Amino acid sequence: MVGPRRQTSGSHGQEGVPVTLIIEAVILGILTGSVYALMSSGLTLIFGVMDIINIAQGILVILGAYLSYTLEKYLHIDIMLGLLVTIPTLFLLGMGIEWAFMRRIRRDRVMISILVTFAVALVIEGLLNFIFTANYVQLQAPYVDATIPVFGFYLPYIYVFAFILSVVLLTLLYFLVYRTKFGFGLRASMQDRTAAALIGIDVERVQTITFGIGVALAAAGGMVFGATSPFNAATSYDLISRLLVIIVLGGMGSLRGALFASIGMLIISDVTDVVWSPVWASTVFFALLIVLLLFRPRGLYGRLEGRKQ
Amino acid sequence: MKKTRTLGLLALLAVLLAFPLLFSDPAVTTIAIFTLLYAGATTAWNLFSGYTGYVSLGHAVFYGVGGYALALLCKDWNIQGGYVPFLLLPLVGLIASVFAIPLGWIALRSSRHVFVVITIAMFYIFQLLAYNLPGITNGSAGIFLPSPPWDAGFFNTPFYYVSLTVLLLSGGVSWWVRNSKYGLGLLAIRDDEDRALSLGVKTGVYKLVAYVISAFFVGMIGALVGYFIGSLYPPFAFTPVFDITVALMAFLGGVGTLAGPLVGALLLAPLQQYLTVQLEIVGLDLILFGALLLAVILLLPEGIVPTLRRWVKWTASRSARTGPRTDIKGKEEALLVKGGREGKS
Numbered sequence: 001m002v003g004p005r006r007q008t009s010g011s012h013g014q015e016g017v018p019v020t021l022i023i024e025a026v027i028l029g030i031l032t033g034s035v036y037a038l039m040s041s042g043l044t045l046i047f048g049v050m051d052i053i054n055i056a057q058g059i060l061v062i063l064g065a066y067l068s069y070t071l072e073k074y075l076h077i078d079i080m081l082g083l084l085v086t087i088p089t090l091f092l093l094g095m096g097i098e099w100a101f102m103r104r105i106r107r108d109r110v111m112i113s114i115l116v117t118f119a120v121a122l123v124i125e126g127l128l129n130f131i132f133t134a135n136y137v138q139l140q141a142p143y144v145d146a147t148i149p150v151f152g153f154y155l156p157y158i159y160v161f162a163f164i165l166s167v168v169l170l171t172l173l174y175f176l177v178y179r180t181k182f183g184f185g186l187r188a189s190m191q192d193r194t195a196a197a198l199i200g201i202d203v204e205r206v207q208t209i210t211f212g213i214g215v216a217l218a219a220a221g222g223m224v225f226g227a228t229s230p231f232n233a234a235t236s237y238d239l240i241s242r243l244l245v246i247i248v249l250g251g252m253g254s255l256r257g258a259l260f261a262s263i264g265m266l267i268i269s270d271v272t273d274v275v276w277s278p279v280w281a282s283t284v285f286f287a288l289l290i291v292l293l294l295f296r297p298r299g300l301y302g303r304l305e306g307r308k309q
Numbered sequence: 310m311k312k313t314r315t316l317g318l319l320a321l322l323a324v325l326l327a328f329p330l331l332f333s334d335p336a337v338t339t340i341a342i343f344t345l346l347y348a349g350a351t352t353a354w355n356l357f358s359g360y361t362g363y364v365s366l367g368h369a370v371f372y373g374v375g376g377y378a379l380a381l382l383c384k385d386w387n388i389q390g391g392y393v394p395f396l397l398l399p400l401v402g403l404i405a406s407v408f409a410i411p412l413g414w415i416a417l418r419s420s421r422h423v424f425v426v427i428t429i430a431m432f433y434i435f436q437l438l439a440y441n442l443p444g445i446t447n448g449s450a451g452i453f454l455p456s457p458p459w460d461a462g463f464f465n466t467p468f469y470y471v472s473l474t475v476l477l478l479s480g481g482v483s484w485w486v487r488n489s490k491y492g493l494g495l496l497a498i499r500d501d502e503d504r505a506l507s508l509g510v511k512t513g514v515y516k517l518v519a520y521v522i523s524a525f526f527v528g529m530i531g532a533l534v535g536y537f538i539g540s541l542y543p544p545f546a547f548t549p550v551f552d553i554t555v556a557l558m559a560f561l562g563g564v565g566t567l568a569g570p571l572v573g574a575l576l577l578a579p580l581q582q583y584l585t586v587q588l589e590i591v592g593l594d595l596i597l598f599g600a601l602l603l604a605v606i607l608l609l610p611e612g613i614v615p616t617l618r619r620w621v622k623w624t625a626s627r628s629a630r631t632g633p634r635t636d637i638k639g640k641e642e643a644l645l646v647k648g649g650r651e652g653k654s
Contacts, residue, residue, distance in 0.1 A: 126595030
């Protein structure tokens with residue numbers, strides 16, 4: 001996500017960077033990091049419960065953004081309000097995908113699921129290209145351009161709203177996973193699918209709902225993504241690669257890891273953006289993963305052992 | 310059975326050798342060249358991912374490195390177009406292998422799930438580096454390879470035979486690995502890595518060597534594609550489409566089998582070339598390709614070759630059950646026995 005910076009044209013020398021720019025980068029990193037946390041939580045949750053790497057998460061985020069775009073442009077529904085439509089829609093779509101495809105995978109879940117979700121992503125990408133063409137669009141709302149002054153720079157309201165939205169949704173997710181009966185079943189299925197089924201948890205139902213939730217989070221993330229940067233269907237490749245790096249860095253299947261990794265990564269890449277050069281921001285993002293994996297192959301909070309099937 | 314198979318292979322080889330003589334239309338031979346190259350790349354990918362069970366979705370790293378290596382070698386040594394770049398291919402493959410050693414070493418330390426994601430990340434790192442190091446790669450402006458001095462009618466022929474040679478080499482190595490003790494070690498890693506380790510298979514070295522061999526061929530193929538097209542740009546040299554196409558072809562044919570990748574590539578590559586060239590409606594190629602994929606993966610989860618084998622075995626056992634057939638002798642009997650044994654592998 002590209003921040004609302006006014007001075008990114010030239011690459012800055014180490015000494016020439018004002019402190020306010022770095023503070024701005026850190027704040028933006030935290031704010032946008034929370035949105036990435038939202039998108040990657042969906043991904044890591046799906047992996048944790050189902051052993052499925054959902055490559056389609058990137059394009060589903062874009063689909064969420066396009067849904068908000070359509071609602072805003074043709075029905076004039078505010079993009080924040082539109083979430084009340086897009087989140088349930090993608091929730092149902094997610095459950096549909098799980099029911100139609102994921103459930104049919106009987107063997108070799110990890111490998112086959114990557115291919116199946118990639119195929120789903122290709123179909124959605126083709127549809128989006130067909131309907132919306134490859135032109136870049138961006139979501140519009142009064143608060144996308146309006147700004148408030150913070151520490152000597154101007155922060156668009158959308159970043160603040162996005163942060164609040166992410167905190168609310170992540171808190172809801174936390175309560176759902178750790179404080180409800182459904183969450184109990186979800187965590188049980190994460191630990192041991194067979195044992196969970198033995199104590200009477202409907203693992204298939206848990207999986208379907210989890211996939212729905214994971215995809216629904218993409219809708220919320222997509223709205224913010226679409227409001228803060230221009231997008232088309234092909235943007236999803238960049239997005240999914242970042243999300244995958246985040247969940248590996250955090251430890252696959254760990255919600256806490258996804259949160260810390262998102263915010264950490266976004267702060268680092270935003271700071272790199274201002275102190276070094278925008279073109280290196282993403283590279284640092286990926287290089288950091290390699291460095292971490294050298295010392296800790298399972299990520300920050302990953303489980304040491306694979307789950308027993 | 311063995312004789313039939315040898316004859317079949319020889320017939321296939323003869324068809325492949327004679328193909329450019331029979332079809333001289335450049336549009337057709339271009340599709341044939343890409344098919345051969347994809348078949349070679351899929352075979353090489355299968356040598357690592359199929360045999361060890363570690364799915365790599367980052368082989369485009371070596372594809373791109375190969376392309377850029379050939380371009381830079383040609384530029385630095387002032388090589389004009391012609392047959393010389395073909396002779397540089399083994400060197401290019403070696404360069405790709407050298408890149409594969411540290412990458413494989415880092416990536417293979419993690420579990421299978423994480424490995425997939427790391428390979429994707431590595432792929433994006435290389436794509437970004439190609440953009441960000443304009444001193445070497447000329448960034449997004451792209452880099453050009455010397456163009457061969459052949460006329461349009463002859464142009465595709467050398468590329469066709471070199472592609473065929475690379476395919477035969479990678480197929481040969483894949484066959485050799487599959488039938489060697491080393492290959493058995495790789496298959497043991499796929500089936501149960503911990504047990505393989507405890508039985509004395511040096512899993513780390515085995516995996517890395519397979520990764521490096523596979524990178525060697527993919528690098529050569531990347532260089533060939535670059536030379537054929539004549540220019541390299543970061544998004545096309547390091548393309549995610551390559552990663553996923555190769556994996557799909559292998560899955561369609563049957564991962565981990567010898568013939569599977571070949572069958573998958575021979576079916577999918579022409580279709581893909583056709584779809585991208587012929588369809589005029591934006592996005593329709595993606596929709597069709599994706600839908601086809603879903604159908605194949607869900608209906609034939611094991612791939613064509615293993616499913617066919619099972620079918621042969623099933624019909625054989627059924628005909629054995631329906632009544633005692635005393636007339637099966639010699640060749641046919643051997644065929645049944647062999648078919649039965651192969652179905653398990």
